[in-house]
Amino acid sequence: MTTNTKRANLAPLLVDVAVPVGGYYLLKDAAGMSTLAALGWSSVVPALRTGWCAVKERKVNALAVLILFVNVVGLLLSLVAGDPRLMLAKDSGVSSAIGIGVLVSVALGRPMMTAVMKPWLVKGDAAREAAWARLTAGSTRFRRAEKVFSLVWGLVLLGECVVRVVGAYTLPVDTMVWLGNVIMVVAMALGFFVSGALAAGPMARMLLAETKAARPATSASAPAPAMAG
Known part of the structure; x- marks a missing residue:
């Protein structure tokens, strides 16, 4: 497996896992955001990546759409319910x-x-x-x-x-x-x-x-x- 292939395989994992977890603690502890706000903003990048991949590939990926839908609905429900x-x-x-x-x-x-x-x-x-x-x-x-x-x-x-x-x-x-x-x-x-x-x-x-x-x-x-x- 080439270095480029490894990077391509690791990139989605880093965006979907490392960014939300690291972003949550950074926004909450360093920036002083509330728990709800930190969770919401730390989910933005993975959601955007999912949408961008769907647009870039010019085809509907059922799993990607499902993940994006769950993220958006969960965020909206959390904002309503607090x-x-x-x-x-x-x-x-x-x-x-x-x-x-x-x-x-x-x-x-x-x-x-x-x-x-x-x-x-x-x-x-x-x-x-x-x-x-x-x-x-x-x-x-x-x-x-x-x-x-x-x-x-x-x-x-x-x-x-x-x-x-x-x-x-x-x-x-x-x-x-x-x-x-x-x-x-x-x-x-x-x-x-x-x-x-x-x-x-x-x-x-x-x-x-x-x-x-x-x-x-x-x-x-x-x-x-x-x-x-």
Whole structure:
């Protein structure tokens, strides 16, 4: 991975996490703003970045629009209610919305997280792509693991939502500003571990076995090379 690629991958994380957290404490402690005002202003940059990315790419990104919508609605509700805890709780709205969407996709038989997992397993290899298609069409175990992967992530995202909402209304606001991000990181780590053990790992092994099993048949059916001379 090149330096430019690393920077491109880290930039959104810095804007969405480092700027809101650092900005909150800077505005509240150094500038003397109220908790509500500090939370509101520290959310402006991530919201603008989301909107700018949508305009720059000239296409509607459902996830980006959802995040922007949650930020704007949460800010407006907090201004009306005057409750900074509501602004902290709103962050879980993204997780809950995505989690519910993923679980619905599993119920409909079209697991949403497959689009995220498949590129990592197929790795752009034509033989693996063909093996994936065969397994999807003929292996009940493979399709079940595919659903389990999305099911795990749907439950993890909903669980993160519940924990963050409870924390927002039971812990001090200053604590939840940084703890909310810790909860998110822990939830992601848990999701990767459990989904990998229960679904992605077994699917990778089935995919590899199917790819290897198809190679001898392909080689046998290939025409013999012409004899020189």
